[in-house]
Amino acid sequence: MNAPRPPTEQEKFGRHRPLTDRDAHEINRVEELSYDLKIHEIIAAEVVAIAPDAPLSDALDLLRLHRISGLPVVDEENLVGIISVEDILRALQNGEIHLPVKNYMSADPVSVRASDSIVEAIKIFTETGLGRLPVLNENKRLIGIITKGDITRGILRAVQHDYQEEEVRRYRASHLFEDIVSDRTTLVLRYAIQAGDFTHGGNASANIKRALLRLGANPQLARRCGIAAYEAEMNLIIHTAKGGVLKLEVESNEIVISAADDGPGIEDIQKVLQPGYSTASDQIRAMGFGAGMGLVNIQRTVDAMELKSAPGKGSKLIMRIAMSADDKKGAL
Numbered sequence: 274m275n276a277p278r279p280p281t282e283q284e285k286f287g288r289h290r291p292l293t294d295r296d297a298h299e300i301n302r303v304e305e306l307s308y309d310l311k312i313h314e315i316i317a318a319e320v321v322a323i324a325p326d327a328p329l330s331d332a333l334d335l336l337r338l339h340r341i342s343g344l345p346v347v348d349e350e351n352l353v354g355i356i357s358v359e360d361i362l363r364a365l366q367n368g369e370i371h372l373p374v375k376n377y378m379s380a381d382p383v384s385v386r387a388s389d390s391i392v393e394a395i396k397i398f399t400e401t402g403l404g405r406l407p408v409l410n411e412n413k414r415l416i417g418i419i420t421k422g423d424i425t426r427g428i429l430r431a432v433q434h435d436y437q438e439e440e441v442r443r444y445r446a447s448h449l450f451e452d453i454v455s456d457r458t459t460l461v462l463r464y465a466i467q468a469g470d471f472t473h474g475g476n477a478s479a480n481i482k483r484a485l486l487r488l489g490a491n492p493q494l495a496r497r498c499g500i501a502a503y504e505a506e507m508n509l510i511i512h513t514a515k516g517g518v519l520k521l522e523v524e525s526n527e528i529v530i531s532a533a534d535d536g537p538g539i540e541d542i543q544k545v546l547q548p549g550y551s552t553a554s555d556q557i558r559a560m561g562f563g564a565g566m567g568l569v570n571i572q573r574t575v576d577a578m579e580l581k582s583a584p585g586k587g588s589k590l591i592m593r594i595a596m597s598a599d600d601k602k603g604a605l
Contacts, residue, residue, distance in 0.1 A: 575592040
């Protein structure tokens with residue numbers, strides 16, 4: 274008797290599988306592209322149009338020839354309407370395919386500008402239910418037509434281009450040390466952190482995580498380093514008067530993250546290591562920071578942590594994460 278096969282992902286979760294980190298990233302990137310991509314970047318260069326006095330039969334021939342579902346109607350370079358397959362079907366049903374296009378076209382069509390983000394076209398498609406929109410340049414002259422399919426294809430091309438560029442960056446990073454011969458090779462990333470700069474808080478730790486992934490670290494190792502670096506970065510922003518330096522050093526068998534400042538120092542190190550203890554001001558706490566769990570979270574994440582400080586001599590936090598063979602590949 275054959276053993277039952279394990280259920281597929283589709284059978285386990287139905288149509289809705291769990292959302293992965295990569296899925297979330299791709300969704301976020303699609304949203305970004307909706308604002309970043311301009312309409313003129315995704316429309317076809319060729320414009321197929323028809324005059325208002327042309328017979329509907331000519332419009333039908335153009336739709337068949339170009340395999341499209343609608344035509345802009347142009348009179349002396351001015352957009353005056355849109356004629357669609359649905360309009361021509363009505364004319365055929367009424368036995369009026371010989372009449373001019375202007376008798377069945379939709380006059381004063383909704384249009385978009387070539388310089389608009391494609392999100393503007395998406396909004397209009399959603400609000401109106403239209404299937405195509407004329408695209409005008411800065412002189413209000415017709416330069417093309419955009420459809421929902423154009424938007425989908427444009428975003429897919431852009432995502433594919435992003436993916437290819439990222440693969441190239443990863444390849445270059447993972448071969449960074451390939452031709453270097455030395456007894457000891459260390460990669461050092463250094464970031465200057467400004468006190469009170471909550472606007473850019475988390476940027477350095479995000480850059481560290483991204484760099485490690487491109488260098489070939491597995492996602493779990495990169496995530497651990499990202500968490501430790503983030504907590505250290507926020508400590509410099511919250512608890513120092515002048516900020517400090519966040520540094521990452523990649524050695525052959527370990528990663529060392531350090532955060533140093535030349536502030537007033539810490540009188541009682543054991544006290545600041547207690548969960549919930551914080552010297553953050555009420556204003557900082559009101560912003561959602563300074564809960565006193567930063568160092569605790571770091572201790573849970575790294576393999577070793579050392580905090581050096583003395584009154585009037587600043588502080589230095591050193592965090593170490595060991596790397597096993599499973600933790601690294603490529604350059605790491």
